[in-house]
Structure formats: C-alpha cells, structure tokens
Amino acid sequence: MKLFVKILCLTFFMSTATWAQQAASIIGTVSTTDNKQASSISVVLKGTKIGTVTNDVGAYEIKNLKPGNYTLRVSSVGYASKEKNITIVSNEVITENFVLIATSEQLDEIVIEGAKTNHFAKKENVQISRLPLKNIENPQVYTTISAELLKDQVVTNFDDALKNAPGVQPLWASTGRGSDGGAYFSLRGFAVQPRALNGLPAISNGSLDPANVDRIEVIKGPSGTLFGSSIVSYGGLINITTKTPYDHFGGEVNYTAGSYGLNRVTADVNTPLNEDKTVTFRINTAYHTENSFQDAGFRKSLFVAPSLSYKASDRLSFLFNTEFLSSESTNAMQLFLTRSAPLRVHNMDELGYDNKRSYTSNNLSIKTPSFNLQGQMFYKIKDNWTSQTAVSRTSAKSEGYYSYLFEGTTSFPDITEGVVFGRYINYQNSTTLAIDIQQNFIGDFKIGKMRNRIVAGVDYFNRQIIDNGTGYVVNGMVYIGDDSLQTVNEKVFGITNPAQYITTGDSGKLSQEATDALLATAAVNNSKQKQEVYSAYVSDVINFLPNLSAMASLRVDRFMNAQNGAYNQTALSPKFGVVYQPILDKVSLFANYMNGFTNVAPGEDINGTTRTPRVFDPEHADQLEFGTKLNLFSDKLYATFSYYDIKVTDRVYNIRNSATDVTYYQDGAQENKGFEAEIIANPIAGLNIVAGYSYVDSGTTKGDLNTIGLRPTSAGAYNSANLWASYRFPEGDLKGFGLGFGGNYVGENKITNSIVTGAFTLPEYTVINSSIFYGNEKFNLTLKIDNIANVDTYDGWSTIHPRNMRAASASFSYKF
Template identity: 80%
Template sequence: MFSKFTPFTFVLLKIILNKMKTKFILPILSLLFVLLFSTSIWSQERASIKGQITLKDNQSPEKISVILKNTRFGTVTDSKGNYKMQHIKAGNYILRISAIGYITKEIKINLSSGQVLIQNAEISPDSEELTEVVINGGKKNFFAKKENQQIARLPLRNLENPQVYTTISSELLKDQVVTNIDDALKNAPGVQPLWTSTGRGSDGAGYFSLRGFAVQPRALNGLPGISNGSLDPANIDRIEVIKGPSGTLFGSTIVSYGGLINITTKTPYDHFGGEVNYTAGSYGLNRVTADINTPLNEEKTVNLRINTAYHSENSFQDAGFRKALFVAPSLSYKASDRLSFLFNTEFLSNEATNATMLFLTRSTPLKVHNIDELGYDNKRSYTSNQLSIKTPSYNLQGQMFYKINDSWTSQTAVSRTSAKSEGYYSYLFEATASFPTITQGVVFGRYINYQNSTTLATDIQQNLIGDFKIGNMRNRLVAGLDYFNRQITDNGTGYVLNGRVYIGDDSVQNVNENVFGITNPSQYITTGDNGKLSKNATDALLAGATVNNSKTKQEVYSAYVSDVINFLPSLSAMASLRVDRFMNANNGGYNQTALSPKFGVVFQPILDKVSLFANYMNGFTNVAPAEDINGSTRTPRVFDPEHADQLEFGTKLNLFNDKLYATFSYYNIKVTDRVYNIRNSATDVTYYQDGAQNNEGFEAEIIANPIQGLNIVAGYSYVDAGVTKGDINTVGYRPTSAGAYNTANLWASYRFQNDALKGFGLGFGGNYSGENKITHGLVTGTFTIPEYTVLNSSIFYGNDKFNLTLKIDNIANADTYDGWSTIHPRNMRSASASFSYKF
C-alpha cells in the first residue's frame, strides 16, 4: 500500500521543490509524512462495514457521502447506493450519512475485530434545501453558504477545494441592510476599496484590492458580467470572492492576479412566494425592492422569479445623487429528468454624479503627504447635480444542463452583456504648473469630458462534467471550451480644463491673483473653485473638444481541463490546464497564446472536518502593443503575456456540526514579465518587459455559531507587496494597488431565544483598515491615508412574515478615504430603517 502512492508523492514533491522557497518545504514535507504514515496505519485495520443507502424520494442514491465521524475513513455510494469500508480498528463509532439537499443521518455502531457489519439506511429530503422562503431553514450557522459548483466548475465541497474563497450570503446582506456592492464586499477578508464607481466607459465599475492587486466585480454566475456603474444587490444570492490567480478556469477577461469576484444570482423555485422591502435612511435614501416567485404550470416544471429595485439617494457632500431602476427576471424549465434550462436576465438603468476624485501627481514630488497636510474638507464635492452620467447595462444568460448518464453532465452556457456610459465625467488632477507664491496647499485642475461609450460582450461555454471511478480512485473532471468576444465603441469627447480648484490655507488674495488670475477684490472667489458647473457652461467648453471615433474588438478562444482525483477519501489532488488564444484586431492586429496550469493537494486528517491544503496557481494578462518614441521615430512593440504564479498552503475547518467554519492560509504571488515604460518626455518613451512584483500575505476567516442565536463573521488580512524589478522609481516601493497592510472585518448578530424577547435581535461590527500608501515612489515620495475603524450596529425584530431593522453605520462619524494614487472620501455617519414582508 505504501508503494502505491510513492509515484504521486515524488511528483508532488518535485513540483514543490521547483516552485517553493525553502520556508515552504518543511510544512509540506510534514504533510507528506502524515499522508504516508496514515497510509501505513490504514493497512493494519481489521473490521469492515458495508451496506446500502436509499433515498426517500426515490432519486438516484449515487455519490452519497458515508463517513465514520472523527476519523479519516469514508467513501461514497455507487449507482445502487452500496458502500463499503475496510481495515477499521475495533471500537465504537458514529456513521454519518449526508448528501446535498438531504437531512444528514448519524448512526451509532460498534465494530469488533474481524467483524463485517452490514448497516443500511434511508435519508429524507431536506426542506431547507428545497425552498428559499423558510426563515433560515432551521439552519443555525446561517451566514455560512460555502458550496457552489461555479467556483471550481465541479461539485467540490469547501474542504475538498485546495483554493481559498470567501462566500458572502444574501442572509448576511439582509442582516446588515446592505444597499450597494461596496458595503457588501466589506465582509470579505483581504478585499479593500480602491476606487469607487466612476461611470466612465469600459471600466467605470468600482475597483477593489484583492491580495494587493486591483480587481473589478466582472463575473456573474461564473460568466462575464460587465457594468460601468454601481451594481445593485437586489438579485444577489451570494458573492464568491475567489482568491489567487484564477486564469486556469476563468481566463484573463474577468480576473486579476489577486483573484476574481463572482456574483451568484437568485434562481426560481417550485412554489409561489416572495418578499417586498422598503428602506429609508440618511441623505435622502429611498429604496424599494420586490422578490416574487411563481410556477407557470401545474406540473411546476416552469418557474418564474422576478427581482426588482428602485433606488434614490443623495450624497453626504454638498452635491451628488444616484437614481437607479433594476429589473431581473429569471426562468427555469425542467424539460425532463435529464434536460433542464435556466435563463437569467438583469436590466439596470442608473444615473449618478461623479464621485469626488483627487488625483495626486505621478511624476513630480508631492507637495503634501497626508490628509492633515492637504486640509481637504470632505463635504466638498467640486461638482453639481447638473453634471450627471447615465450608465445603463444589461446581462442576458442562458444555460442548458443535460444529464448524459449517471457519470456525465453537459452544461452549455451563452451570455450577452452590455454596458453604456453617456454623460459628464470629471476628475481633479494635481496641477503641474508652477505657482511660486503659493507656499501651502495644492492646486488641482478640473478635467471633464462627455462620455459616449458602449461595451458589448458575448461569451459561449461548453462544459462536460464527469464524476466517475478509475479503479478505486474517484475522479471529478471538467473539460470545457470557451469563446469570448468584446467590442468597445467610443464616441465621447476629449478632456477640457474646467477651472482650477485650490485646497489649502493660503490667503484669498494670493490664491485669486496667482491661481485664478483675478486682481479685482470685488470679483474674488472664496470657494477656491473658479470652474463652471452648470450644464450649459460645460457644454460650451466641450463644444470645441475633439470627438473620438474608435472601435476596438477582442476575441479569446480557450480550452481547459481540470481533474480532481481521490486517491483516498481523505486524500485528493487537483491538476488543471488552460490554453488561451487571444486575438486583437486593433493596432494592426496581433495574436497571443497563453498556457495557465494549476495544481493542488488536499488531505483531511479528520474527514469532512479538517483539511490541509496546498496549491500552485497561475494567472496571465494579455498586453496591448505600444510604441517606443525617440524624437520623431516611433518603433512598434509587441509584448508576451504577463504571468502571475501563486504558492499557498493552509487549513480549512468545519467543526461542531457545522457551527464553525474557518480558513487560515499563507500565500506568495510572483508576477513576471510585467510591462512598464520609462517616460523622460513626450518625445522620449521606452517600453520594457522585465518588470516583476511580489505579494505575500496571510488571511483568516471565521464563520461561527458558538451559541444558539449568535452568528459571527470575522476576517483578517495582511498584505506585504513590493516591486522587485522594473522602473528605478518604483523598485523597492509598495504598489499603489496594494491597499493597507492590515485589514479586519467583523459582524455579530444575536437573536434572543427566551419567550419574552423572542423575535428581537442585535447586530454589531465594523471594519478596520491600517495606513494605506496610495502614492509611493522614489520621485513622488509618499502620501498616506490614515488608519481608520468604522463601527456599525443594528436592532431588529422579525418573525415568519415580517422583519423590521434599524441600523446606524459609522457610529463615530469617522473620516474615511480610499485611494489608488487618488483620494476619495467615503460616507459619513448614516441611519436607515428597513421593513420587509414575506408571503
């Protein structure tokens, strides 16, 4: 038995030695020793147990999990429900039988030496899995919602997956009265806001730092889902933040080197039900949502669900608003026992003003180095409600599932997504012009353009998903083809200067005479802003601007395969590979091919309770061509794909009958072949592709139900990032996308259990962010956003029919900012009240 696993051990060891630093080797060798030692002990066990598991609803009893609790012994049933476990020591055990959608059964058994025990059992459907309108479905740890096939494109449980991911459930979003995607993502360890939604064409959605790399929420049900504005959470069933370079399964179009953000939407179910909600709050917040589900035929094989929301809100600043209307119909159709269809659609009409963005200099020494020195009043928006931008978008998805046989399923998916930007977009950029008499404070130029851009993307996927055995080894395999097409049409204008903004404490006279060029005291400007913020005045400025007339097209053809092999019920390995052919019709056209491998190993010393994992993952980016400039000479440059390689190990826990979920991991991500340029002037620019970056860190996540009624979500992240090779101005410095070194999140919710207060509850939590170097370089110096702690609390009352929640966010009214070489003020203290009725 020992020799049976020796080849696998040597292959895994070779990968580790080639890829990992010395500090990785000792923990992994220890893990391998445990595996081999456990294999030797396993071969000495003497008792056996076998039997047949049946399902009360007469469904196929294949692949039901049968384990001995608190041991490493376990198996799955065959197509007839039969199972068998051998070489078990004599003693008392608990046999645990479980399957997704069925009530777990536990049976006490006693095994004596040499005994062959026959133990049959029957399990029943779990109503919690079959309906979405039961309050928490009787589930105690109701913030835990880990399982989703989209994450690995395979039916893998969290403990079986060597990749780390965080799931944010719709139950948690309701508990926190979340009305926007930014607040939803505060519940994921290691995710930090970098850049709020701007609405500008092709990349106007918000940016977040994930393991120190910038990422946008671009995946919807595992498929591309593009937005140029703020996403609405009304149709969210859960959000999966999938950590680490994920190019192997998801390509390069929706991921970053830090991972990806996938939104899983609500799906129809087989009976009538729903919920309506009204939320009102500070700054003119008015929000109405409805979630209605109904069968469309007597057989309940066709079901319709509609989620919709109307949202209106002003800003805490002197100007700013957002209005949105969201509609998301979805339809399911079960054509037969083998064939089913699912259609998901989302339509969002959104209009908002630009968020305030102060861009700091990127090429000259900074004049100020922190918020105190800047002296910015965060109530100032430097815009007007006349200058808004509309960002309508839609996502259309159709999926077909066909069960070929008991081992193989076909999944065909087609998606069409569109995002448009039309309106005024502006930002403030630190002026490079010299103002000798201005000795304190900063002068910004306001730049504005009229956006008129449309992004249209199509994706077609075909997956074959298998669950079969080769000998005694279980294989779960996905093989897929993917075609992605994206077109961007831009007919917006160029940028024009719309006045200057002065922030600082210099005298009114000095600023007016030397910044605004006003010498008559009767015409002095006291607001520090000489821009024209009416629609008519802005249109007049833009009348002479150039108009873009560009259309770009990208196509990506991909094939991928991923196999998870169970050598033992407690030991599995993942091997995956993707080939990606990137074709760009712009700049004369160019094509690139990228390979992206992925490997992982999982050992469960206590089956379904504790897992130890390690992974190697790869991600890549296709880089557009550029030109070296030397005076009047231009030399075209074509670049190879950039690559990121991650090594990670850690542990996952699922203890105390699902009352405690936890993940602890250490990762190291190295980016190579990074493209950068050195710009000495407008006529002296040279590109290079030998840049490198290294990010490493630690993450911890806990989802717990320690006592009845108390649910806790907590997380911590540490990110150390640095440029290791490239431009001398950045080598040795922290990248601006890295965010803070330390972040933490917490939310605790308690529902009273005694009769007198039954139905009442309290919620409390918040977020911590350490100092954030949003600008950091040899030439510019450092600008640091200070650390902050934001605390939130709520009180609520509810039963099976209705729920009322009162919540206060940012109780201490702390000044908070995010940034990515930019400064953006975030919301101050606010209060909200939310009422829901279920039917």
C-alpha cells in the same frame, strides 16, 4: 515543475502512511432531475442504524463500514425513494450517485430555521471550482458573503457588501466612464473589479445593485486556469451568484429609508407557471434614490432581474437569467495626485481638504445602463456525467459627463500651502459589448479505487468597445489649502479686483450650458476595439483516499486583439493542489500552486518623431499557498487560515522622459505575500459571527528604478480587519428581537509612492456600525447606524476619495 514533484511526493507519502488505516466507505452525490444538488437528503443502509444526510452540495459519505452486502436507500419528502444493492469489501471506497424524481405529492418548501443555525455560512457552490466540491476539500481559498448577511446589515449598495471579505479593500469608487467605470478593489494587493456573474463574464460601468444577489464569492489567488484573464486579477476574482426560481409561490417586499435622501424599494416574487411545476419564474427588482453627504451628488437607479427555470425531462433542464439596470449619477469626487513631480503635501492634514466639498454639480451627471442575459442548459448524460452549455451576453453603456481633479505640473511659486488642481471633463459616449459561450462536461467516476471528479470545457469570449466620446477639456481650476483669499485669487485665478474674488476656491462653470460650450471645441473619438479569446481547460480532483485528494488543472488560451494593430498570443495556465484531512470533513490541510496571466496591449516606443510598435508576451503570476480549513461542531464553526506568496514576472512598464521620449520594457516583477484569516461561527443559539483579518506585504522587485523596493499603489493597506456579530433572542419574551454590531479597520495606505513624487499616505480608520431589529417568519424591522463615530475615511489608488459619513437607516420587509 519542482513544486509539482514535491506535491506528488507528499501525496504518495500520505497515501502510503494512511492507506492501511482506512476502513471501507461509501461516497457519492444526490441531485434532482433539474440538475440541482439535493441537500438534507437521508442516505441510510436498510436494516441498520448507519446513515447520514447530504450536505449543501448534495454530497454524502458513510465511512468505517464492515465488509458485507447492504441495501443503500435514499429518500426525502416529496421525492420518490431509490435503493441500490451493494457489496463492500475491506478497504474499498464505493461511489454511488443518485438522481431523485419529484413525486406528484411534492410539498411546498418548508424552511425550518433551527435546522441551520450558522446562518452566515453558505460556502458550497459549484461555480467556484466548476465541480461539486466541498470547501474543506478545495485547495483554493475563497470567501462567501450570503444574502442573509447582507439583509442583516441593511446593505443597499454592492461596495458595502465586500466589507465582509478579508483581504478586500476599496481602491476606487465607480466613475461611470466607458469600459472600466465600475468600482475597483484591492484583493491580495492587486486591483480587481466585480466582473463575474454565475461564473460567466459580466460588465458594468457603474454601481452594481445587490437586489438579485444570492451570494458573493471572493475567490482568492490567480485563477487563470478556470476563468481565463478577462474577469480576474492576480489577486483573484469576485463572482456574483444570483437568485434562482424555486417550485412554489412566495416572495418578499422591502422598503428602506435613511440619511441623505435614501429611498429604496425592492421586491422578490417567485411562482410556478404550470401545474406540474416544471416551469418556474422569479423576478427581483429595486428602485433606488440617494443623495450624497457632500454639497452635491446623487444616484438613482431602476433594476429588474427576471429569471426562468424549465425542466424539460428527467435529464434535460434550462435556466435563464437576465438583469437590466438603468442608473444615473454624478461622478464620485476624486483628487488625482501628481505622478511626475515631487508632492507638495503628503497627508490629509497637510492638504486641508474639506470632505463635504464635492467640486461637482448635480447638473453634470452620467448614465450607465447595462444588461446581462444568460442561458444555461443542463443535460444528464448518465448518472455520473453532466453536460453544461452556457451562453451569456452583456452590454454596458456610458453616456454623460465624466470629470476629475488632477494636480498638474504648472508651478505656482507664490502659493506656500495647499495644492492647485485642474478640472478635466469630457462627454462619455461609450458602449462595451461582450459574449461568452461555454461548454463543460462534468464527471464523477472511479479509476480503480480512486475517485475522480473532472471538468473539461471550452470557452469563447468576444468583447467590443465602441467609443464616440469627446476629448478632455479644462473646466476651471480648484485650490485646496489654507493660503489667503487674496493670494489664491491673484496668483492662481489671476483676479486682482477684490469685488471679483472667487470665495469657493473653484473657478469652474458647472452648468450644462457652460460645459457644453467648452466641449464644443473638443475632438470626438471614433474608435472600435475587438478582442477574442478561444480557450480549453481541464481540471481533475483525484481522491487517493477519502481524506487525501489532489487537484491538477491546465488551461490554454488563444488571445486575438484588433486594437493598435492585430496581434495573437497563446498562454498556458497550470494549477495544482493537495488536501489532506486528518479529521474527515472537519479539518483539512491544503497547499496549492496557481497561475494567472494578462494579455498586454501593444505599445509604441517614441524617439522624437520615430514611433516603433511594440508587442508584448503575456504577463504571468504564480502563487504558492498553504493553510488549514475547519468545519467543527456540526457546522457551527467555519474557519480558514492561509499564507500566500504571489510573484508576478514579465511585467510591462515604460520610462517616460517626455512626450517625445518613451521606451517600453518587459522585465518588471512584483511580489505580494500575506496572511488571511476568516471565521464564521455560531457559538450559542441565536448568535452569529463573521470575522476576518488580512495582512498584505507588497513590493516592486524589478523594473522601473523609480518604484523598485516600494509598495505599489494598488496594494492598499498592510492591515485590514472586519467583524459583524448578530444576536437574535431564540425564545422567551424577547423572542425575535436582536442586536447587530461590527465594523471595519483599515491601516495606513500609501496611494502615491515613488522616488520622484515621494509618498502620500491616507490615515488609518476604524468604522463602527450597529443595528437593532425585530422579526418573525412574516416580517422584519431593522434600525441601523453606520459609522457611529462619524469618522473621516478615504480610499484611493493615486487618488483621494472621501467615503460616507455617519448615516442612519430603517428597513421593513414582509414575506409572503
């Protein structure tokens, strides 16, 4: 509440100080009848030389106008021009919105590369704030990764795409296991999965395919106010915006081949389905096969994503998006370190792990088919009010073998070096189903002289998890270290005959037959969980002046869970922000307060044979953030610099002294604070640069005495940085040729960190990548090398997972 008062005071002071300096202005938006924002539309005052063009979200502004009568004209090739007579008085801000109607002479789309030189900058998207809000006037920080950047880097998997976002670090590779088998990332020091598709919930238990990605938005900070708790973390959320149909025939096919058996074929085809182009269809598809750099491991998948757009009338339109992914892979190798006893080793040098060893078999794979179906209806109620109705249905299944290596508590006192792991394996048979229904009303209107952009909506989310998999069994032990072969066989595997020594350090039987025989004795799960969330939210951006705005938002959630005994909870999530632009549309200063929350599943206190159910209140995270955003030199330089402080309260944790002595508490607290910087630049013709830096300081401030004052394992490294620079010769004999260069730096990372265990630290690393390419308007050929120096790299979250070594690839694409 104190923060809100401060923001209001700041807003009043700025508005009082600057009101007298403002001349009259005209602002507004231009859209098409199919409810799309119209960019690069000419907006002029007839009979004068005064005018502008709309930006990427269809917004425009004409400022510093003298009082008088004018005719405002909006026009573009392929659309019927519109005019409005307006009268301007001193210090007035007039809002005029337009909806353009396509003419019968509408031309096929012509893309002029020179018109947009900063190819990696694709900032604007209504899904981020559920409003047509420009980046520079949004008090929230976000990073956008464009499809153009992914093509430039020859990205063939979704995880590599996120290397371009400051503050995002890989924690945990995709496991394929039920309900949460997708990859985990650290975002502002909190674990998050990519679970949003076009702003709606989407679920996957395996690796995602980037073939249908138009852009990826990494939306920073607790975002419970607009997105609830089902798809976000306290650090933010990762949203995927998919490709949509357009109004002429076209497409692209691509083939990529590379190291470790990489073969990938993609196709993107778009076509109108009728003469007046009111029905358009687009399909993106990919077939992918790839082996591991290790001694075993593979991934193969087939991805199909058809989408359909239908313009029923000038006011009513529909958009349907679907994605089907069939995927099969082996588990990524992961070493789970002990969480309840002192560590025997504390870094990779002491462990002595050979990263070429996978400790798995291509005979033991897991299938993770998934689909996402989305339908959206847009209805233009009037020029300044739009209704958006959205329905999504998602399904993710896991079926097959899931295993991991775990450092148990069994003592081997005669083993002087290294660690003994047990291989735990089960058969996954799990299905997660979810449905989401949303209704939003989006308005753009004035109250007095103040412009209001508002979204008010309701949301219903339902998720069911059905688990019929088996319990875990132990399939052998694995020794990693430098003790003698005789000692390991005698003291770990219990083998005294040298003729029977195990030379691989692995006593497991990794055939399907042997594994199935072990699993035949395991119990079979028969569980079904159901969660429902009813939500209502409202967010209003008020322009007190053209260069001064404030955002106020609130969400109420009613959460109902049928797991571990039914319980219901209600959570409130507020959000406030203020933006001041000392140089309009070029420089902004912003501050925000944001809230996120988590509905915690019930637990049980255990005291001997007595079990006492526990129900917990929602956890909450509160963020304070301030910084600046820049958009300079005619869109050639985008930059964001921000400092944030996130405090989590009411955290749930338990003290486990034994299997029969467990007590839960809800007084834990954590604080994450840090600095982020992002630059997207086009300093000279042909040169495009993306760069970022992140510093995250994280610590447990209250709760389990075993971790107070220590860095949580989900926080990742303190420091990380990313860079990609691409130069294409714009003219001359080398026109079309280009070079790309960049990489990532990640500092030391404590993946296990407590008073009981001590700390295990993964080493810092710097990975350098480079490419050379040639192309024109029809085709493009790219040769790329990743991890040029062949550096050993690892990520983890109480686990150790080796990442890819040096790899080369060649990519050829043809446009039609």
